[in-house]
Amino acid sequence: MSFKKNTLPQHIGIIMDGNGRWATRRGLQRLIGHKEGVEAIKRTINIAKEFDIKILTFFAFSTENWKRDKSEIDGIFQIIRDYTNQNVEDLCKEGVKIVSMGDLSKIPTDLNKKLQEIIKKTQKNNQIVVNLAVNYGARDELAFAFNNLAKQGKTEIKVEDITKNLYTKNLPDPDLIIRTGGEQRLSNFMLFQSAYAELYFTKVFWPSFDKKHFKKALKEYQKRDRRFGGNHKKTKV
Ligand code: IPE
Ligand code: IPE
Ligand code: MG
Numbered sequence: 001m002s003f004k005k006n007t008l009p010q011h012i013g014i015i016m017d018g019n020g021r022w023a024t025r026r027g028l029q030r031l032i033g034h035k036e037g038v039e040a041i042k043r044t045i046n047i048a049k050e051f052d053i054k055i056l057t058f059f060a061f062s063t064e065n066w067k068r069d070k071s072e073i074d075g076i077f078q079i080i081r082d083y084t085n086q087n088v089e090d091l092c093k094e095g096v097k098i099v100s101m102g103d104l105s106k107i108p109t110d111l112n113k114k115l116q117e118i119i120k121k122t123q124k125n126n127q128i129v130v131n132l133a134v135n136y137g138a139r140d141e142l143a144f145a146f147n148n149l150a151k152q153g154k155t156e157i158k159v160e161d162i163t164k165n166l167y168t169k170n171l172p173d174p175d176l177i178i179r180t181g182g183e184q185r186l187s188n189f190m191l192f193q194s195a196y197a198e199l200y201f202t203k204v205f206w207p208s209f210d211k212k213h214f215k216k217a218l219k220e221y222q223k224r225d226r227r228f229g230g231n232h233k234k235t236k237v
Contacts, residue, residue: 003222004222008053009053009174010053011053011054011056011171011172012053012178013174013194014044014178014180015177015189016181016206016209017179018180018181018204021033022036022208033207034075034076034079039207040207040210041083043209047214048214055172055174056129056131057132058130058132058133059136059189061076061077062137062189063136063140064137064188077108077111080115080132084115088118091118092125095127096122096125097124097128097130098118098132099131099132100119100131100132100133100134101132101136101167101168102135102136102141104134104135107135139188144165146165149161149165163192173196174190175197175221176200177194177197177198177200178201180202180204180205180209180213181203181204181205182203198221198224200217200220202216
């Protein structure tokens with residue numbers, strides 16, 4: 001299978017869904033599914049690097065996920081904590097630059113500190129950007145941006161003003177959004193930034209997502225005709 005480089009996405013957003021179902025179908029606790037989900041994240045970063053994808057955004061915890069049982073929420077934060085603790089060296093060696101998006105003021109203070117640390121430690125890396133969406137919701141992000149603009153005293157708001165005040169102000173829009181787990185919705189993920197993203201849904205549960213699934217998504221992306229509102233390309237009939 002060949003991939004023409006110029007037709008690969010630069011930024012991929014991933015809605016990692018299906019951890020719970022992956023686990024319960026195996027008679028395991030949901031948290032085991034979240035743990036396996038971290039393995040899928042590591043795997044995906046390595047595959048993305050092979051294809052020279054520049055930015056991966058992973059939806060790790062949404063503003064709506066607070067509705068879950070406290071034990072699952074605490075477990076998810078512990079898994080993110082372990083991931084940031086145990087992988088700093090590897091991420092540095094592999095040239096991964098970690099950034100984040102979401103309201104980190106509401107997550108456990110020590111985890112917020114850990115994330116800030118890893119962001120600082122990896123800031124000079126330049127192989128790939130990994131954006132972790134933690135306590136992220138697109139509506140919350142828009143409210144954050146508009147509040148910033150209000151504080152700046154803006155009364156006439158341009159699209160660029162909004163873009164510059166989103167959590168993603170330093171990142172280009174995602175070209176491709178992949179959602180695993182079978183649902184076909186965005187669940188409050190990057191609503192503003194994905195205005196022209198290509199959407200790809202797969203039934204595969206996130207912990208099972210591997211290289212062949214990733215390549216399938218890229219292949220599908222390459223078939224899409226991204227027009228951004230322009231004319232159809234002339235096609236043979
Ligand atoms: C996605 O997996 C991870 C998070 C939302 C944190 P889920 O936990 O939503 O898994 P399912 O959808 O219940 O299978
Ligand atoms: C989306 O998955 C959020 C994350 C992947 C972090 P959910 O499982 O929370 O989404 P819904 O509830 O099925 O829409
Ligand atoms: Mg889910």
